[in-house]
Amino acid sequence: MTDKTRVLPQTQVPNPQRQSRRRRRRRMSRGQKWIITILALLVVFAALAVGAVFLAEFQMDDLGELEALSAGEGTYLVVGTDSRENLPEDLEGKFGDFEGARADVIMLMQVVGDEVQLLSIPRDLRVEIPGHGVNKVNAAYAFGGPDLLVDTVSRETGIAINHYLEVDFGGFAGIVDALGGIEVDFPAPARDLKSGLQVDEAGTQVVDGATALAYARSRSYEELRDGEWQSAGGGDIERTGRQREVLLKILDRASSPGGMIRSPLVLQQVTSNLKGDSSATPLRLLRTAWAFRSADTTKAMTLPVVGHSEGGVSYVVRDEPAATEVLEAFANGDPLPED
Numbered sequence: 001m002t003d004k005t006r007v008l009p010q011t012q013v014p015n016p017q018r019q020s021r022r023r024r025r026r027r028m029s030r031g032q033k034w035i036i037t038i039l040a041l042l043v044v045f046a047a048l049a050v051g052a053v054f055l056a057e058f059q060m061d062d063l064g065e066l067e068a069l070s071a072g073e074g075t076y077l078v079v080g081t082d083s084r085e086n087l088p089e090d091l092e093g094k095f096g097d098f099e100g101a102r103a104d105v106i107m108l109m110q111v112v113g114d115e116v117q118l119l120s121i122p123r124d125l126r127v128e129i130p131g132h133g134v135n136k137v138n139a140a141y142a143f144g145g146p147d148l149l150v151d152t153v154s155r156e157t158g159i160a161i162n163h164y165l166e167v168d169f170g171g172f173a174g175i176v177d178a179l180g181g182i183e184v185d186f187p188a189p190a191r192d193l194k195s196g197l198q199v200d201e202a203g204t205q206v207v208d209g210a211t212a213l214a215y216a217r218s219r220s221y222e223e224l225r226d227g228e229w230q231s232a233g234g235g236d237i238e239r240t241g242r243q244r245e246v247l248l249k250i251l252d253r254a255s256s257p258g259g260m261i262r263s264p265l266v267l268q269q270v271t272s273n274l275k276g277d278s279s280a281t282p283l284r285l286l287r288t289a290w291a292f293r294s295a296d297t298t299k300a301m302t303l304p305v306v307g308h309s310e311g312g313v314s315y316v317v318r319d320e321p322a323a324t325e326v327l328e329a330f331a332n333g334d335p336l337p338e339d
Contacts, residue, residue: 066146070162075162081167113333119303119330119336120241121303123137126308126316128152158327163276172273188202189223190222192217195218196210237305306319322337
């Protein structure tokens with residue numbers, strides 16, 4: 001009889017080093033999942049943004065090549081027209097009722113080094129319009145559209161203009177709404193019975209597109225002080241200051257983290273309500289907005305002017321030598337002089 005030895009199974013002795021490696025592998029796996037998830041979200045967001053850019057290419061109203069534009073980068077002529085098309089319902093009838101459009105806001109815009117420069121051109125500025133004689137600068141748009149306006153502004157200011165952008169009232173309000181509103185500081189309750197502006201409380205407030213538009217368009221601006229409504233900056237020069245303020249708020253909001261999150265919707269809204277020359281592509285606009293965000297300082301001013309009457313027509317004319325000093329600084333890319 002063969003003596004068989006029964007072999008008992010060996011007890012599995014835990015190996016601390018092996019368990020530690022397994023735990024590390026499990027922890028690394030969970031960390032990798034988080035990284036992969038974050039990367040996936042970033043890819044999705046980037047895809048949405050890129051998709052919006054391509055969609056925008058088909059939505060943006062391309063005005064084609066404007067002969068009066070100069071080759072190069074940097075300097076935009078930004079025009080707000082008083083077309084009544086696409087107005088929000090709560091603003092219909094607030095700005096009169098007529099067909100066509102006129103250049104209501106005329107502004108030169110550029111980034112020089114670390115400074116954003118905005119220069120408003122009063123719409124009633126007396127100028128020589130090629131082929132049409134002496135008139136107010138905004139009449140150039142009515143006579144010959146964007147190309148004649150670019151030519152007139154460039155000749156009058158001596159500034160080479162590289163790109164042209166145009167937005168109407170309704171588009172302006174839609175852009176603000178797409179951004180989720182913008183912050184505006186009101187030192188006192190404010191109103192304008194003509195534009196529909198009504199702000200019941202003082203302080204910094206987030207306003208929607210309709211309110212921002214009524215604020216920027218206000219020409220009969222009043223503030224409630226000591227229990228009475230008092231005129232406060234209702235003239236055309238003061239209004240250009242409010243227009244620049246709102247534009248800067250839009251640019252600041254668009255390039256903020258919150259604005260970047262909304263970027264696909266914002267870009268779609270901007271381009272669907274924007275007209276530009278063929279060089280003003282959505283990608284160029286994104287780069288320009290980022291340059292504005294990256295700049296350290298902003299200098300915004302109105303071309304120095306004084307009142308003038310000629311042949312029974314009220315104009316404004318350049319206030320010399322201050323106007324020439326401002327225009328030369330802007331044209332040369334130098335810091336703008338103090339007001």
